[in-house]
Amino acid sequence: MTYIEYNFKITPLQPATDILIAELGEAGFESFVEHDSGFLAYVLKSEWEETILNNLQIVQNPDFDISWSNKEIKQQNWNAEWEKNFHPITVDDQCMVRAPFHDPKDVEYDIIIEPKMSFGTGHHETTHMMLEHILNEDFDDKSVLDMGCGTGVLAILAEMRGAKKLEAIDIDEWCFLNSEENVERNNCNNIEVSQGDSSLLVDKKYDIILANINRNILLEDIPVYSKCLNKGGALFLSGFYTQDLNIISLKCEDSGLKFAKKLEKNNWVSAKYVN
Known part of the structure; x- marks a missing residue:
């Protein structure tokens, strides 16, 4: 694949x-x-067209100066690009997310993520908050779904926290393959990785569901997640802005879920719902 x-x-x-x-x-x-001055963004060449940025509202905002350039990236160059920009992070002094070429730190949960093209290294606020939730939740002997798993980092930490049966699902082939690699790299034995979407969840049940996806997909899939939760289960959502919390919560309420708590970071939010 070319990006x-x-x-x-x-x-x-x-x-x-x-x-x-x-x-x-x-x-x-x-x-x-x-x-330091912005960010790199990657889109599959097969999904790209010259007008892909035409409908972005923020680039038209006069309050910000936004410029960009683009180039084609071959698959063999991806890892080199990530290595130049990927730095280890520590969450609540308990969990470190690092690449294999970083030195380890004395923390309880040391997660090694190969820095490739998958979303979910912990650097973005949404992933960071989901990691915080996992560190503060009881995962002992729980069944867990990591939906939109990206690198698999959330499922990996959930297993480290005691979960016994886990599924990690992502619709993107690269994320699926990368999650499989990272699961093996972190010596996880209880995580099954699959490629697909919420259609894979028919007749599935979990104690805890983790979904760090964009707002529109969450709104579409929340009713599915609700049906998949065991009684007394918990749904953790992220990938949306603080101003979207009300519409997300209303969708959860319509699906029989109650708001429990939230975390906020730089206008991003991550929320817990229970049934």
């Missing part, structure tokens, strides 16, 4: 960076790597 890489430069960085990443995600871009 088109966009290099966006933004002034000031926030909140334009977060808004632009969200809009690009809806336009078909799959992965993002932030840098």
